[in-house]
Amino acid sequence: MSNLWSQLWEDAVQSEHAIVVWRLPNQPEKHLMVDATGGVKHASLDLAALPSGFIVAPFEGEPYFLSASHIHSLPVLPFDLPLVKDVPVVVDEVEKAYFKEQVRRSIEKIHLGEFQKVVLSRTAEQIFDPSFDVLEAFDRLCMAYSSAFICAVYLPAFGSTWMCATPEILVSQNKAGVFSTISLAGTHAASQVDGTQLSVQEVRWSQKEIEEQAYVSRYIIDCFKRIRLREYVENGPKTVLAGNLMHLKTEYLVDTQKYHYPGLISTMLDLLHPTSAVCGTPKEAAKSWIHSVEKHQRSLYSGYLGPVNVDQEIQLFVNLRTVRLEHGIKQMKATYFAGCGITEESIPETEWQETEMKCQTLQRVLSASL
Numbered sequence: 001m002s003n004l005w006s007q008l009w010e011d012a013v014q015s016e017h018a019i020v021v022w023r024l025p026n027q028p029e030k031h032l033m034v035d036a037t038g039g040v041k042h043a044s045l046d047l048a049a050l051p052s053g054f055i056v057a058p059f060e061g062e063p064y065f066l067s068a069s070h071i072h073s074l075p076v077l078p079f080d081l082p083l084v085k086d087v088p089v090v091v092d093e094v095e096k097a098y099f100k101e102q103v104r105r106s107i108e109k110i111h112l113g114e115f116q117k118v119v120l121s122r123t124a125e126q127i128f129d130p131s132f133d134v135l136e137a138f139d140r141l142c143m144a145y146s147s148a149f150i151c152a153v154y155l156p157a158f159g160s161t162w163m164c165a166t167p168e169i170l171v172s173q174n175k176a177g178v179f180s181t182i183s184l185a186g187t188h189a190a191s192q193v194d195g196t197q198l199s200v201q202e203v204r205w206s207q208k209e210i211e212e213q214a215y216v217s218r219y220i221i222d223c224f225k226r227i228r229l230r231e232y233v234e235n236g237p238k239t240v241l242a243g244n245l246m247h248l249k250t251e252y253l254v255d256t257q258k259y260h261y262p263g264l265i266s267t268m269l270d271l272l273h274p275t276s277a278v279c280g281t282p283k284e285a286a287k288s289w290i291h292s293v294e295k296h297q298r299s300l301y302s303g304y305l306g307p308v309n310v311d312q313e314i315q316l317f318v319n320l321r322t323v324r325l326e327h328g329i330k331q332m333k334a335t336y337f338a339g340c341g342i343t344e345e346s347i348p349e350t351e352w353q354e355t356e357m358k359c360q361t362l363q364r365v366l367s368a369s370l
Contacts (some may be wrong), residue, residue, distance in 0.1 A: 005032055005072065006135055013154055013161075013327065018066050020054050020153040021135065022307065023076060023142045024315065030142065030150075031307070032072040038156040039064035047173075047266045047314050055316060056153055056162075056305045059274055059298040060287075064155060071310065076142045095122070099355070100348035102293045103340075109289060110344045117215045118280035118289050120351075121339030123296050124359045128332040128366070134161055134325065140365045141165045145243040149317040151305060161325040162300050165361060167242035168318040170272060170304045173265045175312045177257035181268060183220055183237070185213035185277050185341055186248040187354050190241055200239040203246050208345030213237055213248040215343075216277045220252055223271040231259045243321075243361050265314060269304075278302035278318060278339065299324070301337035321361045336362060 005021070012019035018039040023030040033054060041062045045055070050065065057063030099122050106118050138152045141163070148165040155162075168184045186209035191197050217237070224232060236250030256264050279302075280286025301324075306316040322337045338358035340351045 005074070006133075008032065008034060008072075009135060009154075016156040018064070018153070018155050020056075020066060020151065021138055022054070022149070022151040023138075024307075025147050025149055028075055029073050030076050030138070031310075032074075033066065033068045033070065035066040035068075037067070039066045041065075045266055045269065046263070047269065047308055048263065050308050052307075052309045054153075054305070054307050056155060056300065056303070057273070058300050058303040059278070063304075064157065065308075068310070076139060078143055096352055098295075100352055103342055103346060103348040103351045105293070106289065106342040107344060107346055110342070115285040115289065116281045116343070117212065117276060118286040118342050119276075119278050119302075119339050120290065120342055121294060121296075121298065121301065121337055122355055124336045124338070124363075126334040126336070126363065126366075128325075128334055130328060130330060130332055132325070132332045134163070137366050138163065140368060141362070144365050145361075147240075148242060148321070149306065149315075151317075153305065158299065159326070161327070162319070162322065163325065163362065163366075164305075164317075164319050164322045165243065165365075166317045166320040166322075167240070167247065168277065168320055170275070170306075170316045170318050171265050171269050172315045173256065173313065177255065179254040179256050179261070179264050179268070181220060181252050181272065183213060183217040183250040183252070183277070184240075184247050185216045186210065187340070187357070188239075188246045189357060190244050190246050198246070200241060200246065203239050205239075205248060206345070208343055209248065211345065212341040212343055213250070215281050215341075216275060217250050219276040219281060220272070223268060224252075226271065227264075227267060229254065229261065229264070231255070244364075245357060245361070269316065273304060274302060275318070277341070278320070280341075296337075298337070302339065321358060323362045323366065334366065 018035040021032040052068040054066040141150045145165045152163045169182050173179045188203050233253040237248045240249045301322045303319045304316045308314050324335045326333045336359040338355040340354045
């Protein structure tokens, strides 16, 4: 069956069909589906009314819906080959200086009161052999990051494959009608300099990181207030492990059946995206600043994606820990995307290092697939 999947992937890319393979957090199975239409754009989404399928949305712009005529499923099998623990890093000093300068300017804007928080992102590139195996890399990511949502998707409209290993749920709703969303922000290495693994109890969060996560939490609560929803449960914040990093997480739950909110998930999706965890606060001011200083197009990075109405559940994730793979005859170019939340307590060098750690999430796994 795995050989069949490889053939399905190759045929889909050559035929300009949309194809996606995913694995939900802490689940033993992976799933694959093909949409021969290439995916359909939707100006607005009523999630509950959609058939089974998969949604892929950019940071800005209309989402694509991939219809599932059939979904293939397989267990995720372990790999014997070790991961690459240390990826050689060649720092582009010009790029680093530019990024740090934009962080410094962002802090100045915050002090002037133009916004409270902004999330800046950057990219890093790596060249692979054209024989690079996307599905093998996907399986490696599944093994390396069991608690993350792992996905690889090819969309003809973008002409490239996108992979992610994201820890962040945007919105979800289970069979019982329980809606959930999370506030996830603040970043800390999961190990010490000597490689010793830290426990969640050992992590000490700075004021900057606590405040960064609080902005995201306040934004979610403000969205609840806008629709006059008071019946929610708040769990957190608590420290959680996400691969090689730790974050602060708060979960929000709403029983939509008990409190009669049938369209809550679609309403909250419209209000939340893009969240302050990937954009900033206030949203429009932060977005305007992002456009003025980021030299790259985010495209699908910091958008959202996930299965819809598969097994009567909806699970959409923020597209983080992301890499774009551009297929060529002589090479495959990987572009990694990583961002960091800037507040008035930010330190430019520290923010650069955070983006380096986030890029390494995928680099250390994809490099092992060479």
